[in-house]
Every structure is written in structure tokens, then in C-alpha cells.
Amino acid sequence: MIKPYKAIAIAAFTSGLSLVSASALARDTVNIVGSSTVYPFATVVAERFGRSTDFPTPKLESTGSGGGFKLFCAGIGTEHPDITNASRRMKSSEFEMCQRNGVEAITEVKIGADGIVIANSREAEQMDLSLRQVFLALAKDVPDPEGGDTLVANPYAKWSDIDTSLPRKDIRVMGPPPTSGTRDAFVEIAMEGGCKTFEFIKALEKKDMRGICHNMREDGAFIEAGENDNLIVQRLAQDKEMLGIFGYSFLMENSGEIQASTINGVGPTPDTIAAEQYPVARSLFFYIKNAHAGVVPGITEYAREFTSEGAWGDNGYLVDVGLIPNPRDVRMDTAKAVRKLKPMTGNEL
Amino acid sequence: MTDPGSQAELVRHSLRRRYRKERRFRFYGIAAIAVALFSLVILFTDIISKGYTGFIKTTVTLEVHLDGELMYLNDASDPDQIAMADFQAPIIKALQGYFPDAVSRADKRELSRMTGSYASNQVRDLLKENPGLLGSTRTIEFPAHDTVSVYVKHAGDPGYSIRLSEQQQRWTDELVRKGVIDNGFNDVFFSNGDSREPSNAGILGALVGSLLTMGITLVIAFPVGVAAAVYLEEFAPRNGFTDFIEVNINNLAAVPSVIFGLLGLAVFIGVFGMPRSVPVLGGLVLALMTLPTIIISSRAAIKSVPPSIREAAEGIGASKMQVVLHHVLPLAMPGMLTGSIIGMAQALGETAPLLLVGMVAFIVEIPDGFFSSATVLPVQIFIWAGSAEQGFVELASAGIMVLLAFLITMNAFAIWLRKRLERRW
Numbered sequence: 073m074i075k076p077y078k079a080i081a082i083a084a085f086t087s088g089l090s091l092v093s094a095s096a097l098a099r100d101t102v103n104i105v106g107s108s109t110v111y112p113f114a115t116v117v118a119e120r121f122g123r124s125t126d127f128p129t130p131k132l133e134s135t136g137s138g139g140g141f142k143l144f145c146a147g148i149g150t151e152h153p154d155i156t157n158a159s160r161r162m163k164s165s166e167f168e169m170c171q172r173n174g175v176e177a178i179t180e181v182k183i184g185a186d187g188i189v190i191a192n193s194r195e196a197e198q199m200d201l202s203l204r205q206v207f208l209a210l211a212k213d214v215p216d217p218e219g220g221d222t223l224v225a226n227p228y229a230k231w232s233d234i235d236t237s238l239p240r241k242d243i244r245v246m247g248p249p250p251t252s253g254t255r256d257a258f259v260e261i262a263m264e265g266g267c268k269t270f271e272f273i274k275a276l277e278k279k280d281m282r283g284i285c286h287n288m289r290e291d292g293a294f295i296e297a298g299e300n301d302n303l304i305v306q307r308l309a310q311d312k313e314m315l316g317i318f319g320y321s322f323l324m325e326n327s328g329e330i331q332a333s334t335i336n337g338v339g340p341t342p343d344t345i346a347a348e349q350y351p352v353a354r355s356l357f358f359y360i361k362n363a364h365a366g367v368v369p370g371i372t373e374y375a376r377e378f379t380s381e382g383a384w385g386d387n388g389y390l391v392d393v394g395l396i397p398n399p400r401d402v403r404m405d406t407a408k409a410v411r412k413l414k415p416m417t418g419n420e421l
Numbered sequence: 422m423t424d425p426g427s428q429a430e431l432v433r434h435s436l437r438r439r440y441r442k443e444r445r446f447r448f449y450g451i452a453a454i455a456v457a458l459f460s461l462v463i464l465f466t467d468i469i470s471k472g473y474t475g476f477i478k479t480t481v482t483l484e485v486h487l488d489g490e491l492m493y494l495n496d497a498s499d500p501d502q503i504a505m506a507d508f509q510a511p512i513i514k515a516l517q518g519y520f521p522d523a524v525s526r527a528d529k530r531e532l533s534r535m536t537g538s539y540a541s542n543q544v545r546d547l548l549k550e551n552p553g554l555l556g557s558t559r560t561i562e563f564p565a566h567d568t569v570s571v572y573v574k575h576a577g578d579p580g581y582s583i584r585l586s587e588q589q590q591r592w593t594d595e596l597v598r599k600g601v602i603d604n605g606f607n608d609v610f611f612s613n614g615d616s617r618e619p620s621n622a623g624i625l626g627a628l629v630g631s632l633l634t635m636g637i638t639l640v641i642a643f644p645v646g647v648a649a650a651v652y653l654e655e656f657a658p659r660n661g662f663t664d665f666i667e668v669n670i671n672n673l674a675a676v677p678s679v680i681f682g683l684l685g686l687a688v689f690i691g692v693f694g695m696p697r698s699v700p701v702l703g704g705l706v707l708a709l710m711t712l713p714t715i716i717i718s719s720r721a722a723i724k725s726v727p728p729s730i731r732e733a734a735e736g737i738g739a740s741k742m743q744v745v746l747h748h749v750l751p752l753a754m755p756g757m758l759t760g761s762i763i764g765m766a767q768a769l770g771e772t773a774p775l776l777l778v779g780m781v782a783f784i785v786e787i788p789d790g791f792f793s794s795a796t797v798l799p800v801q802i803f804i805w806a807g808s809a810e811q812g813f814v815e816l817a818s819a820g821i822m823v824l825l826a827f828l829i830t831m832n833a834f835a836i837w838l839r840k841r842l843e844r845r846w
């Protein structure tokens with residue numbers, strides 16, 4: 073009859089005990105946070121690293137670039153992550169936040185690039201678009217075509233309505249849903265880039281400007297296709313009128329059926345993306361907390377695996393996952409800097 | 422004017438209508454059950470039809486000659502040589518035994534994509550553990566590459582697209598005919614943690630993580646919840662303050678779960694400096710989330726114990742504490758367990774609060790304690806469902822089946838416990 077009471081007492085005691093031992097804990101696994109765009113590359117490296125060395129496989133959390141920096145810059149100590157991935161460069165405000173919290177020495181590693189393409193079927197006419205035209209075709213609200221600094225609901229139905237040089241075809245574009253990193257990047261680079269060509273929008277507060285630029289059409293011209301980029305490719309092959317937005321790696325795999333539109337006159341190729349000539353491209357980075365190297369085992373070794381030719385080189389396994397490698401001389405310099413853990417000065421940002 | 426004859430007439434007339442009404446009412450009830458059952462059947466058919474292939478793995482069994490010369494290896498116990506050796510070469514060589522024409526660089530590349538990406542690691546680990554095997558010939562079972570596996574399992578299914586080249590398809594057909602490529606029970610799924618390679622990915626890591634997390638949740642939420650309920654119901658004075666507490670507990674039960682994650686982030690990680698992504702942390706957060714459910718159901722269970730039991734016990738001179746511990750608690754225990762199991766089932770399926778405390782992560786190692794990084798079943802399903810590789814579609818559905826099995830086991834245990842406790846009283 074006393075049993076329930078005893079059980080409660082024991083349970084309460086053990087739970088108290090486990091709480092006490094929670095503090096002060098050494099860590100032997102590298103903790104990585106950051107961008108969901110870099111996540112597929114970093115997980116492949118982490119798993120390879122875990123399988124081919126005696127170090128445990130690093131733990132990866134996909135928190136987004138900004139969330140990653142926030143965690144990374146929170147301080148020194150094993151409760152904070154060792155490496156953060158980012159699909160953009162660290163901002164100087166983030167660098168200062170790091171400095172304030174004692175995260176002084178940080179090594180920056182540029183791992184390569186990622187391009188987003190707007191493509192259609194090879195049997196249709198290849199499009200040549202500017203970012204401004206992309207914005208006008210896909211934004212929910214656009215500047216009044218009659219002139220003036222006011223916004224109206226997007227009136228464009230055909231591409232030729234935007235610019236007479238474009239084909240007389242309905243605007244129908246399939247793209248990724250808001251949960252996707254590709255969508256974030258597309259909205260931030262292409263839509264915002266096109267949007268900022270309007271002076272009065274550029275002059276707005278950042279928040280208001282984003283509200284206008286990041287809002288995609290909801291009247292059926294822009295079709296959310298789900299996370300499956302394969303589906304978009306299949307639809308494009310069937311429907312000649314349709315355009316699709318997806319990551320460069322899918323273009324690469326399906327170049328027999330689809331072709332990419334040139335943007336501002338530049339087509340996506342590994343060279344134009346790596347050189348940042350193609351406008352809808354961005355560099356991918358990761359940042360190492362130097363103070364943790366040597367404390368948490370495996371940090372430098374992981375970074376070396378990432379920066380080895382077998383991984384990020386022209387024929388490395390990351391290319392299979394869709395990474396666009398840096399030019400070889402950039403790779404060589406970066407790999408050298410990684411070996412020495414050369415810290416950032418803050419001036420390069 | 423009311424005369425009894427017409428009254429009876431009225432009743433007789435309305436009788437048929439009333440019977441009809443009752444029949445209709447019953448029909449609505451049955452229809453409601455049918456709708457629920459129907460959706461359940463659809464759900465299960467969809468999950469099982471999509472997921473059963475997740476329990477099947479495609480393997481490539483090869484006679485591999487562990488040729489030292491081919492691998493640039495003459496001493497397998499030397500770690501430096503191991504690091505520089507080419508363990509893919511003997512696998513390609515073994516495949517070339519079936520396709521002697523495949524000698525060009527491109528062909529070799531395609532051959533190496535027949536087995537999973539970690540096939541060479543398998544050869545390396547074998548040699549590392551048994552350096553004496555160098556030079557011998559071994560039969561090794563490799564997991565097939567994701568694309569080969571999709572082709573073998575799902576060729577012709579419009580839901581899948583075949584990514585193999587025509588040459589590889591021909592090779593695969595040939596190897597299937599020769600029995601080199603075969604399907605078998607997917608034991609990897611039950612013995613591995615997560616992987617980026619569907620053929621190497623398993624649910625065990627998440628299963629152990631869920632078990633550890635749920636353990637912590639139960640150990641904290643149940644005693645605390647029961648103690649709170651007993652005090653509030655049996656000892657606390659009825660005044661404004663206890664009313665205030667009661668209202669707050671009821672409100673807490675309706676708070677969205679992600680709020681508890683924020684709380685965990687701010688308090689457990691921020692103030693107490695607990696490590697991220699560990700089962701203890703997840704368990705604590707989920708315990709806070711389950712606590713109100715347990716308190717409310719425990720209070721209801723205590724209330725339902727008839728007052729006569731309390732009065733009888735008090736009548737023979739039992740103290741208040743004896744009444745509670747010897748009579749009220751054991752009688753209320755089945756009800757408390759039911760409440761706890763509802764709370765635990767809810768916690769088992771939760772991902773939102775765990776996202777904030779870092780348990781939504783890519784974790785390959787199987788957690789070995791309450792303080793090693795872990796993820797839980799619903800998170801694993803979520804991660805797989807969002808992965809690009811086609812092989813993860815079936816794994817996600819298979820993972821759902823494992824989650825449901827876990828849930829049913831947990832419920833069955835609670836029912837068994839309840840039955841036992843009920844029999845004693």
C-alpha cells in the first residue's frame with residue numbers, strides 16, 4: 073500500500089540527481105549550427121568525417137544563417153557551438169556581437185557558391201530577363217505602371233505586358249514554398265534586387281521595403297510547387313509555357329530537358345556563379361571559433377576534411393550534392409588559412 | 422378541451438415520428454464513427470503502402486578480392502597507409518568481373534555509383550579490424566546506391582523518377598538476374614542512426630532518443646503532477662489564492678507547446694547553462710508541457726473517489742495522510758495513469774518545443790545516455806520527409822509506423838498497469 077508513495081519519492085530523488093549533474097560537462101562532439109542552405113553540404117562532410125576518422129560525427133542543427141550567428145556569438149565555452157554555417161557573409165554587427173561576448177578569434181571559410189536558376193523547357197524560347205522584370209512578374213504589389221510612387225496589385229498577365237521585348241506568353245512560374253532555403257535566397261537576391269531598382273522603394277525603411285519586395289504573387293501566376301524540385305523539372309518538360317525556379321544542381325542534372333534563362337544577360341554556369349557575375353548567386357561560408365579548437369576535439373580535422381580537394385574540389389563529393397566549387401587558387405588559399413586558423417580582423421566585412 | 426382518448430391518439434401518432442427521430446439520431450452516431458474509421462483506414466493504407474518498402478533494403482553482394490596492390494596497401498595495420506589507400510578500387514574490380522567492357526573513367530565512375538557511398542568505408546573497416554585479410558577474397562554485402570535501390574524497388578512507379586543512366590539500368594537488370602543485387606529485410610533501419618544516405622539511415626538513434634526523453638518526462642512530470650494534484654485536492658484551503666493557481670494551471674494546459682520550448686531555451690540553457698540537444702533538456706521541457714494535463718486529470722481522478730471511502734477511513738482513526746496514501750491515491754491511480762498517458766502521448770509526438778532547444782539536428786551517433794546529443798522520432802520523420810533523396814520518402818513513412826508502434830506499446834503498458842492496479846482494489 074505504501075508502494076505509490078515510495079515510487080514517487082524515488083522518482084523525485086532521481087530526477088533531482090540528474091538535474092544536479094547537468095552542469096559542467098565536457099563535450100567531445102563538434103557542434104555545428106547555421107544555414108539550412110549549407111546544411112546538406114555540411115551533413116555530408118560531417119558524416120564522411122565521422123565514418124573515416126576516430127572522431128565522433130559532428131552534430132548539426134539547421135537554424136538559419138542569422139540564428140546560427142546568434143548562437144555562435146553568444147560566448148566561449150562548451151555550451152556554445154563551435155562552427156556556424158552561413159549562406160551569406162557575416163555582418164559587421166554580428167562580428168561586433170561576437171567580439172563583445174568574448175568570441176574574438178574567428179576563422180572565415182568560403183566554401184563555394186550556390187546559384188538559383190529560372191528555367192524552362194528546351195523546346196521553348198530561351199528567356200532573357202532582368203531582375204527588375206522578375207520582380208514585376210512575380211511580386212504581389214508593384215509600382216503603378218501609369219507612373220508615380222504608388223503601389224498597385226500586380227496587373228501583369230503576360231510577359232509582354234512588362235516589356236514588349238518579352239514573349240507574348242502568360243506569366244506562369246513554379247517555385248519553392250516559403251519553408252525552402254531556395255525560396256529565401258530567391259526572394260532576398262532576385263526579388264529584392266529587382267525591387268530596389270525603384271528609387272522610391274529603395275528609400276523606404278528596411279522593414280517596409282522588405283514587406284513590399286518579399287511578397288510573392290498569390291493570384292496564380294506564381295505556383296508553389298512543394299519542396300520537391302524534381303516535380304518542377306518534370307512539369308517544365310511537359311508544359312512549354314511554364315518557368316521554374318530551383319537550385320543550380322537540378323539544372324545540371326536535367327540539362328537535356330531544360331534550359332536556364334539568362335538574368336541581366338548572364339547565364340548560370342559554374343564559372344559565372346563562382347565569379348559572382350550571375351546575379352542570383354551567393355557564396356556559402358562557415359565560421360570557426362578558434363578558441364574551441366583544441367578544446368573540443370575534431371574541429372580543425374573537420375575543417376580540413378571540408379576544405380580537402382576530395383570534398384570541395386572540382387570532382388569532390390560535394391559537387392555531387394550541388395556545390396559550385398571556388399576557383400582552385402581561392403580553394404588553395406582558403407585551405408591554407410584554415411590550417412593556420414587565421415582569424416578575421418573585422419575589416420574585411 | 423382535453424379528452425384522454427385524443428391524448429392517446431396524439432401519442433400513437435407521434436410515436437412513429439419519435440422512433441424515426443431516434444433511428445436518425447443513431448444513424449448520425451454511426452456515421453460519425455464511420456467517418457473517423459474511414460479516415461483512419463485511409464491514413465494507415467497510405468502510410469503502409471508508402472512505407473513498407475522502407476523495411477526492405479537492396480543489397481549488392483560481391484566477391485571482393487582484397488588486393489593490396491590495387492589498394493596501394495601492403496600493411497593494413499599501419500594507420501598512415503589506411504588513410505592513403507583506395508578502398509573503392511577492389512569493389513569496382515569485382516563489378517568489372519561482371520561487366521569486363523566497363524573500363525573507361527566514366528564507366529568506372531558509374532560502376533562506383535552502384536554501391537552506396539560508404540561501401541569503401543566498409544572495406545576499410547573490415548581490413549582495419551582484421552589486417553590479416555589483406556590479399557584474401559571475401560564475400561561482402563554492400564548496400565546498393567540510393568538510385569539503384571529506387572530503380573529496383575520502384576521502377577514503373579510514377580511517384581519516383583529513375584536517376585540511373587541507361588547503362589546502369591542495364592547493369593542493374595543483369596545483376597538482379599544473377600542474384601547479385603537482391604532485396605532483403607532492412608536490418609540497417611533498426612540498427613543505425615541518421616545518415617544522408619538513405620541506405621545507411623536508421624531509426625535506432627531517434628528511438629533511443631525518444632525513450633530517454635520520455636523517461637525523463639515521466640520521472641519528472643508524473644510525481645510532480647500527482648503531488649500537486651493531491652495537495653490541491655486534499656490539503657489546500659479553499660481561498661482566492663488556490664483558485665488563482667487552479668485557473669493558471671488550466672490556462673497552462675492550453676498554452677501552445679512552442680512556448681515551453683522558449684521557456685526551456687531561456688531558463689535551462691540560458692540560466693542553468695545546460696547543453697543543447699540532450700534528452701535531459703528535452704525531457705524537462707516536455708515535462709513542463711505535460712504537467713498541467715497530468716495535474717488536471719489527477720485532480721479529476723481524486724475527486725471521483727467516493728467520499729464514503731475517506732469517511733470510513735477517518736472513522737476508524739486514520740490520519741489525513743494515511744487516508745490519502747492508503748485509500749485515495751490507490752483508488753485514483755488508474756485515472757491518474759490515463760491522464761499521464763494522454764500527456765505522454767502528446768509529448769512523444771511533439772517537435773516544436775524541441776526545435777528551440779536544439780533537438781532538431783542531424784545526429785548520426787546513437788545516444789548513449791541522458792547527456793549525449795539526441796533527436797526524437799517525430800523529428801527524425803520530419804528531417805527525412807524534407808530530404809531531397811528519393812529513398813527518404815519510404816523511410817519517413819516507415820518511421821511513422823515505428824512511432825505508432827512505440828505509441829501503442831506505451832498505451833498498452835499503461836492499460837496493463839491500470840488493470841493490475843484496479844484488481845488490487
